[in-house]
Amino acid sequence: MTTPESNVELVDAGQLTLDLIEAQYGLKNTRGQKNAKSLVILVSGIELAGKGEAVKQLREWVDPRYLRVKADPPYMMQKNQAFWQPYTRYIPAEGQMIVMFGNWYSDLLATALHVSEPMDDTLFDAYVAQMNAFEQDLKNNHVDVIKVWFDLSWKSLQKRLDKMDVEEQRWHKLHGLDWRNKKQYDNVQKLRQRFTDDWLIIDCEDAEVRDQQFAQAILKNLKHLPHYPTQVKTKWKQAEVPKALLAPATAEMSSEDYKAELKSLSKKVAKAMRFDPRKVLITFEGMDAAGKGGAIKRIVKKLDPREYGIYTIAAPEKYELARPYLWRFWTKLLEDEKISIFDRTWYGRVLVERIEGFATPVEWQRAYDEINRFEKDLSDNQYIIVKFWLAISKDEQELRFKAREETPHKRFKITEDDWRNRSHWDDYLNAAADMLQRTNTFYAPWHVIATNDKYSARVEVLKAILKQLKAD
Amino acid sequence: MTTPESNVELVDAGQLTLDLIEAQYGLKNTRGQKNAKSLVILVSGIELAGKGEAVKQLREWVDPRYLRVKADPPYMMQKNQAFWQPYTRYIPAEGQMIVMFGNWYSDLLATALHVSEPMDDTLFDAYVAQMNAFEQDLKNNHVDVIKVWFDLSWKSLQKRLDKMDVEEQRWHKLHGLDWRNKKQYDNVQKLRQRFTDDWLIIDCEDAEVRDQQFAQAILKNLKHLPHYPTQVKTKWKQAEVPKALLAPATAEMSSEDYKAELKSLSKKVAKAMRFDPRKVLITFEGMDAAGKGGAIKRIVKKLDPREYGIYTIAAPEKYELARPYLWRFWTKLLEDEKISIFDRTWYGRVLVERIEGFATPVEWQRAYDEINRFEKDLSDNQYIIVKFWLAISKDEQELRFKAREETPHKRFKITEDDWRNRSHWDDYLNAAADMLQRTNTFYAPWHVIATNDKYSARVEVLKAILKQLKAD
Numbered sequence: 001m002t003t004p005e006s007n008v009e010l011v012d013a014g015q016l017t018l019d020l021i022e023a024q025y026g027l028k029n030t031r032g033q034k035n036a037k038s039l040v041i042l043v044s045g046i047e048l049a050g051k052g053e054a055v056k057q058l059r060e061w062v063d064p065r066y067l068r069v070k071a072d073p074p075y076m077m078q079k080n081q082a083f084w085q086p087y088t089r090y091i092p093a094e095g096q097m098i099v100m101f102g103n104w105y106s107d108l109l110a111t112a113l114h115v116s117e118p119m120d121d122t123l124f125d126a127y128v129a130q131m132n133a134f135e136q137d138l139k140n141n142h143v144d145v146i147k148v149w150f151d152l153s154w155k156s157l158q159k160r161l162d163k164m165d166v167e168e169q170r171w172h173k174l175h176g177l178d179w180r181n182k183k184q185y186d187n188v189q190k191l192r193q194r195f196t197d198d199w200l201i202i203d204c205e206d207a208e209v210r211d212q213q214f215a216q217a218i219l220k221n222l223k224h225l226p227h228y229p230t231q232v233k234t235k236w237k238q239a240e241v242p243k244a245l246l247a248p249a250t251a252e253m254s255s256e257d258y259k260a261e262l263k264s265l266s267k268k269v270a271k272a273m274r275f276d277p278r279k280v281l282i283t284f285e286g287m288d289a290a291g292k293g294g295a296i297k298r299i300v301k302k303l304d305p306r307e308y309g310i311y312t313i314a315a316p317e318k319y320e321l322a323r324p325y326l327w328r329f330w331t332k333l334l335e336d337e338k339i340s341i342f343d344r345t346w347y348g349r350v351l352v353e354r355i356e357g358f359a360t361p362v363e364w365q366r367a368y369d370e371i372n373r374f375e376k377d378l379s380d381n382q383y384i385i386v387k388f389w390l391a392i393s394k395d396e397q398e399l400r401f402k403a404r405e406e407t408p409h410k411r412f413k414i415t416e417d418d419w420r421n422r423s424h425w426d427d428y429l430n431a432a433a434d435m436l437q438r439t440n441t442f443y444a445p446w447h448v449i450a451t452n453d454k455y456s457a458r459v460e461v462l463k464a465i466l467k468q469l470k471a472d
Numbered sequence: 473m474t475t476p477e478s479n480v481e482l483v484d485a486g487q488l489t490l491d492l493i494e495a496q497y498g499l500k501n502t503r504g505q506k507n508a509k510s511l512v513i514l515v516s517g518i519e520l521a522g523k524g525e526a527v528k529q530l531r532e533w534v535d536p537r538y539l540r541v542k543a544d545p546p547y548m549m550q551k552n553q554a555f556w557q558p559y560t561r562y563i564p565a566e567g568q569m570i571v572m573f574g575n576w577y578s579d580l581l582a583t584a585l586h587v588s589e590p591m592d593d594t595l596f597d598a599y600v601a602q603m604n605a606f607e608q609d610l611k612n613n614h615v616d617v618i619k620v621w622f623d624l625s626w627k628s629l630q631k632r633l634d635k636m637d638v639e640e641q642r643w644h645k646l647h648g649l650d651w652r653n654k655k656q657y658d659n660v661q662k663l664r665q666r667f668t669d670d671w672l673i674i675d676c677e678d679a680e681v682r683d684q685q686f687a688q689a690i691l692k693n694l695k696h697l698p699h700y701p702t703q704v705k706t707k708w709k710q711a712e713v714p715k716a717l718l719a720p721a722t723a724e725m726s727s728e729d730y731k732a733e734l735k736s737l738s739k740k741v742a743k744a745m746r747f748d749p750r751k752v753l754i755t756f757e758g759m760d761a762a763g764k765g766g767a768i769k770r771i772v773k774k775l776d777p778r779e780y781g782i783y784t785i786a787a788p789e790k791y792e793l794a795r796p797y798l799w800r801f802w803t804k805l806l807e808d809e810k811i812s813i814f815d816r817t818w819y820g821r822v823l824v825e826r827i828e829g830f831a832t833p834v835e836w837q838r839a840y841d842e843i844n845r846f847e848k849d850l851s852d853n854q855y856i857i858v859k860f861w862l863a864i865s866k867d868e869q870e871l872r873f874k875a876r877e878e879t880p881h882k883r884f885k886i887t888e889d890d891w892r893n894r895s896h897w898d899d900y901l902n903a904a905a906d907m908l909q910r911t912n913t914f915y916a917p918w919h920v921i922a923t924n925d926k927y928s929a930r931v932e933v934l935k936a937i938l939k940q941l942k943a944d
Contacts, residue, residue: 409490412500412501
């Protein structure tokens with residue numbers, strides 16, 4: 001049968017459950033395959049429309065062990081967290097799915113409804129655009145997103161409120177909204193229409209229609225396994241390698257000058273970072289032995305060890321590879337960490353992963369925009385981002401490699417990988433050139449530091465931080 | 473030179489840093505080796521003694537990228553979290569180390585000092601005993617623990633308080649204690665002496681002595697790589713396999729009776745779990761195809777999907793194998809989850825890991841006590857633990873395997889592993905018998921359910937939950 005309102009054909013529940021379970025195991029089997037995906041289901045809607053019941057019914061129809069459900073009270077959109085930060089750790093690995101009751105849209109709605117001043121439409125729409133872009137990035141990186149709005153008319157809502165008993169009220173958290181207030185109801189409807197264009201809207205008048213429409217939409221999505229293109233259409237325009245990378249200009253500094261400069265600069269840097277109202281994110285890329293570790297040591301010299309975290313990025317683990325490549329960085333950015341320093345970063349996508357072929361051309365060519373958006377979201381939410389490329393000459397690298405091999409406490413720092421990377425020297429220079437050209441944004445600028453002379457390099461790093469913090 | 477107070481020989485700082493870095497890389501290289509370990513450094517002490525400074529100096533001497541530092545304000549010892557719950561997620565993988573400023577002892581101290589009524593000595597000592605046992609379990613499972621108390625005399629503390637300026641005060645969080653109050657100082661000293669017997673106590677009168685004593689202790693520990701015994705000394709006393717496992721008594725139930733019973737029981741179970749003040753932890757073990765999934769489905773039938781989480785346990789991943797085997801369960805128990813259901817559990821240690829040889833005899837034979845302690849800690853902190861062994865006969869399993877292979881939506885449930893496990897049938901029965909005998913505690917009892925008849929099995933599971941919740 002077809003219901004007139006929604007054009008949903010009610011199917012046999014027994015068949016539906018068989019189809020859902022089969023599709024669910026089909027999804028599980030995509031793990032590690034070319035058509036892999038995971039599924040994030042965002043649910044929102046009018047109170048008492050029955051989104052809880054629809055998910056409950058779905059969980060009865062599928063194998064509940066492979067459908068995770070996440071529910072949190074809404075986070076107010078804060079100026080110190082990007083909208084995706086509370087959620088990224090729940091993004092499932094390929095082959096898995098999750099229903100998110102609390103999600104970035106419910107946060108936006110709650111914030112718009114609860115702030116003392118009404119949220120400006122332009123700001124609201126800007127958030128929605130950011131959210132859509134984030135979801136597109138998820139989709140490109142094997143995480144499908146399906147969004148469902150459970151709708152209910154004003155009249156039916158009032159009837160359901162009349163019938164609700166005390167125990168039920170306990171389980172329907174009304175998020176402090178007065179659903180008896182027609183003006184507020186209209187306001188919710190008006191606001192949600194600003195973002196639900198690409199949502200499945202379910203009219204929840206009838207419970208059976210609601211549950212079937214929801215489950216059938218999930219089924220359809222589960223069956224649809226994406227094709228991810230690996231070939232690009234146009235030829236890649238390689239950026240010219242800047243002189244600063246080809247032949248890093250070496251300014252030599254005496255030991256005395258260095259010590260004096262370091263003493264004063266490291267104090268200034270500590271103070272500037274500590275008292276800046278923003279969170280500080282400092283990232284390092286560069287050839288092996290360019291001096292990342294040494295620079296980091298000087299940045300933290302005058303900090304209390306409780307004020308900062310250092311993240312040393314190595315090859316991803318299996319559980320990280322089953323998620324978008326940014327996932328392991330999303331989840332390392334802690335809400336309460338004031339200063340975070342990354343020794344190697346997300347730029348691995350367009351450096352080592354590009355060069356070694358771990359990312360397809362489509363993937364790494366798309367990554368520049370993804371990374372820019374990622375950094376923009378952080379920058380919009382109280383992060384100041386200071387990015388370093390440490391530029392060393394090929395000869396100087398060789399000298400340092402050999403010195404490391406001969407020095408007991410440094411020989412652990414050098415491995416066969418380092419020599420192998422060195423054999424790709426020109427590839428890395430080209431990749432770095434493209435990266436610098438495409439990700440040098442006003443909100444997250446690159447600093448290229450010549451490091452053949454260690455002393456002046458460290459001093460320059462500290463000065464660059466001060467400059468970007470406007471504390472010089 | 474040797475200082476008279478502490479017998480610390482001050483060594484050349486240059487040599488110390490070389491030794492520390494070498495030892496640090498030595499630790500890194502243990503990963504995956506037989507002598508692997510990670511290192512947790514707990515630091516506590518009198519305010520202004522300088523534990524922050526000592527860690528800062530340590531971080532300058534070592535490679536700071538491989539020394540993580542964790543600092544949190546103290547958690548009050550709560551009745552709904554075991555003392556280790558806020559910390560387990562920070563327990564490092566083999567080859568890594570972390571300094572924990574906030575730790576279970578600082579929580580205990582803060583709680584004892586801040587509760588309106590003084591904490592009973594017996595309770596305090598019981599906590600300390602639990603903490604020591606937990607640390608011993610960590611050590612046995614490749615996580616070394618070193619504990620350092622930074623001490624300062626009353627006189628010196630007062631002098632340092634006199635000299636402290638405003639900016640300094642900002643970075644020394646005094647946790648609301650009045651360090652000008654001699655009585656309170658004495659109380660801290662009295663309390664900490666109840667747990668610092670096996671700690672390194674550093675007298676912090678002199679900063680250089682303090683920093684060197686601390687760093688030298690870490691160096692000594694880094695150099696000491698443990699030997700983990702793999703051979704047991706005595707013969708294992710195999711428990712007799714109970715009849716309930718050998719020949720599960722099958723009570724057949726008609727479809728009508730089942731439906732009626734299920735309807736009433738699933739409602740009762742939902743209500744009982746929802747309104748019980750404790751958190752509910754339900755675990756399932758049993759042969760493949762014994763009906764774990766089906767039983768779980770009926771437990772959650774009348775629950776809102778937001779009220780519970782289901783955890784399906786498969787083989788551990790690499791990052792999980794680099795930590796104690798309980799780690800992946802510790803970190804799944806969420807503070808705010810009311811009902812957690814595990815489809816396979818930590819008992820894998822004494823079942824599949826024992827049988828397949830993934831755990832050595834020493835390891836699995838020790839695991840019974842470790843698991844009992846783990847469950848006791850949870851039970852002491854507002855968890856009710858309901859454990860099920862689903863007992864099926866070998867013939868019935870074969871029937872179900874074949875049925876699964878022939879049913880489209882079930883054929884995904886059967887793999888070669890299942891047939892392989894079946895070939896170890898008697899080993900599993902023996903392992904289950906040992907497990908039931910050694911981990912059937914009053915705070916976390918086992919329920920053995922005969923499952924040859926699916927209907928009666930599901931009903932029995934629900935009844936057992938009600939019984940243990942005293943809601944039948």
